[in-house]
Amino acid sequence: xxxxxxxxxxxxxxxxxxxxxxxxxxxxxxxxxxxxxxxxxxxxxxxxxxxxxxxxxxxxxxxxxxxxxxxxxxxxxxxxxxxxxxxxx
Amino acid sequence: xxxxxxxxxxxxxxxxxxxxxxxxxxxxxxxxxxxxxxxxxxxxxxxxxxxxxxxxxxxxxxxxxxxxxxxxxxxxxxxxxxxxxxxxxxxxxxxxxxxxxxxxxxxxxxxxxxxxxxxxxxxxxxxxxxxxxxxxxxxxxxxxxxxxxxxxxxxxxxxxxxxxxxxxxxxxxxxxxxxxxxxxxxxxxxxxxxxxxxxxxxxxxxxxxxxxxxxxxxxxxxxxxxxxxxxxxxxxxxxxxxxxxxxxxxxxxxxxxxxxxxxxxxxxxxxxxxxxxxxxxxxxxxxxxxxxxxxxxxxxxxxxxxxxxxxxxxxxxxxxxxxxxxxxxxxxxxxxxxxxxxxxxxxxxxxxxxxxxxxxxxxxxxxxxxxxxxxxxxxxxxxxxxxxxxxxxxxxxxxxxxxxxxxxxxxxxxxxxxxxxxxxxxxxxxxxxxxxxxxxxxxxxxxxxxxxxxxxxxxx
Numbered sequence: 194x195x196x197x198x199x200x201x202x203x204x205x206x207x208x209x210x211x212x213x214x215x216x217x218x219x220x221x222x223x224x225x226x227x228x229x230x231x232x233x234x235x236x237x238x239x240x241x242x243x244x245x246x247x248x249x250x251x252x253x254x255x256x257x258x259x260x261x262x263x264x265x266x267x268x269x270x271x272x273x274x275x276x277x278x279x280x281x282x
Numbered sequence: 283x284x285x286x287x288x289x290x291x292x293x294x295x296x297x298x299x300x301x302x303x304x305x306x307x308x309x310x311x312x313x314x315x316x317x318x319x320x321x322x323x324x325x326x327x328x329x330x331x332x333x334x335x336x337x338x339x340x341x342x343x344x345x346x347x348x349x350x351x352x353x354x355x356x357x358x359x360x361x362x363x364x365x366x367x368x369x370x371x372x373x374x375x376x377x378x379x380x381x382x383x384x385x386x387x388x389x390x391x392x393x394x395x396x397x398x399x400x401x402x403x404x405x406x407x408x409x410x411x412x413x414x415x416x417x418x419x420x421x422x423x424x425x426x427x428x429x430x431x432x433x434x435x436x437x438x439x440x441x442x443x444x445x446x447x448x449x450x451x452x453x454x455x456x457x458x459x460x461x462x463x464x465x466x467x468x469x470x471x472x473x474x475x476x477x478x479x480x481x482x483x484x485x486x487x488x489x490x491x492x493x494x495x496x497x498x499x500x501x502x503x504x505x506x507x508x509x510x511x512x513x514x515x516x517x518x519x520x521x522x523x524x525x526x527x528x529x530x531x532x533x534x535x536x537x538x539x540x541x542x543x544x545x546x547x548x549x550x551x552x553x554x555x556x557x558x559x560x561x562x563x564x565x566x567x568x569x570x571x572x573x574x575x576x577x578x579x580x581x582x583x584x585x586x587x588x589x590x591x592x593x594x595x596x597x598x599x600x601x602x603x604x605x606x607x608x609x610x611x612x613x614x615x616x617x618x619x620x621x622x623x624x625x626x627x628x629x630x631x632x633x634x635x636x637x638x639x640x641x642x643x644x645x646x647x648x649x650x651x652x653x654x655x656x657x658x659x660x661x662x663x664x665x666x667x668x669x670x671x672x673x674x675x676x677x678x679x680x681x682x683x684x685x686x687x688x689x690x691x692x693x694x695x696x697x698x699x700x701x702x703x704x705x706x707x708x709x710x711x712x713x714x715x716x717x718x719x720x721x722x723x724x725x726x727x728x729x730x731x732x733x734x735x736x737x738x739x740x741x742x
Binding site for chain 2: 230231232233234235236237238239240241243244245247248251252
């Protein structure tokens with residue numbers, strides 16, 4: 194039981210380290226988001242922050258459910274090893 | 283019925299295509315790069331379902347060929363309106379429809395790229411989404427909704443300004459792209475800046491924009507299922523904010539008018555109602571314009587005889603009450619906040635993007651009701667009676683049902699206020715004479731309180 198808990202904790206640490214790393218990459222290499230309408234820079238930043246938090250929360254919830262052996266949302270596919278946030282292509 | 287207008291371009295800002303109104307047809311040209319996707323959307327099950335439910339404008343393909351522009355024709359909406367003429371309830375209804383559509387599009391792997399309330403018109407009391415080019419395939423790993431800011435600026439912030447600052451929703455006619463958070467922020471009290479949803483929709487964006495300026499923002503990519511969950515959560519949050527911003531219904535002197543009209547006995551009111559009902563049932567007009575509709579008592583009579591009704595009134599609370607009843611009972615009544623003496627002007631590029639109220643109304647109705655409103659036009663707005671008669675003749679193609687309030691009436695005297703020498707001479711004879719140039723008198727009913735109802739038929 195202790196080993197499982199330690200593993201879970203380690204995974205969470207990896208996850209948040211990953212998020213911080215990706216956020217740092219975003220700040221360093223900005224690319225514009227193109228839109229037909231003005232997205233508004235304040236709303237866009239807010240959405241970015243909200244998306245990262247919501248994405249992380251979704252990912253953690255998903256992982257926790259799997260670790261605890263609870264049912265996982267049917268519309269979510271198995272999480273990849275790399276974590277929820279992907280780098281810009 | 284007179285055509286809407288000839289060969290006017292209604293929208294042209296959209297890079298994917300343009301819309302023009304030719305005679306009474308609404309035609310859309312889609313650029314060839316967007317044609318295939320537009321057709322895919324229109325033929326999708328969800329688009330067909332929305333069209334069947336009357337929530338998306340009916341559209342037929344006029345011309346399609348590979349590598350060529352696509353030509354579409356939309357079913358015309360009888361009386362196009364703009365958000366600056368809507369009641370608060372209509373704003374909420376249009377916002378809900380936009381969010382419903384955005385949610386449906388997400389489920390189809392698409393996204394709404396334009397979330398302005400100008401994409402919504404009303405058929406009676408039912409909102410209909412009219413911009414079929416507003417949707418595009420979604421980048422499945424992108425959790426950002428680029429039209430989010432536009433929805434907040436053009437729907438949520440005008441409602442917030444109305445609810446918390448008392449700024450009329452009609453002011454939206456001066457702000458094509460809605461309000462910027464920086465326009466509202468200085469006017470909010472320190473406490474309300476931290477109130478939900480003002481904190482997330484005004485305070486935070488304002489502070490972020492001020493700190494960051496207009497630098498480009500990065501893209502974010504998430505795993506597709508997470509990106510979808512984030513997008514859905516965002517729409518849920520916007521819906522919640524929309525409901526929080528729904529203004530509480532507040533009575534006004536005019537919205538209580540029917541209950542408090544002390545210049546009408548119950549008997550006189552009954553006689554007036556019977557006369558109007560009898561005329562509407564006999565004439566059976568198809569399109570009725572109720573000017574000075576108040577809370578819509580006579581609009582509802584017209585709707586019950588099978589007419590499509592457009593109700594104009596200057597009072598927000600009375601129009602909102604009219605809207606709520608019509609919407610709850612799905613009646614073919616379209617209440618608008620409109621002033622015949624100061625009608626909505628034409629707006630936008632070359633004054634041709636948004637049409638004036640009168641341009642949309644002239645010759646579109648076969649019956650005009652003006653009950654208890656002519657003395658206001660005459661005395662408050664100082665419009666000469668001959669002018670009122672001429673404009674009435676421009677608005678109706680056949681019937682005019684009018685109420686004349688004589689100078690002896692207590693309300694006439696209140697409004698006249700020491701100007702009897704100017705208006706005291708406008709008696710029934712002068713009133714009838716003014717309208718006789720354009721109309722024939724068909725029926726007259728004198729009420730016990732001295733007010734007179736007239737049914738006039740327009741001369742051909």
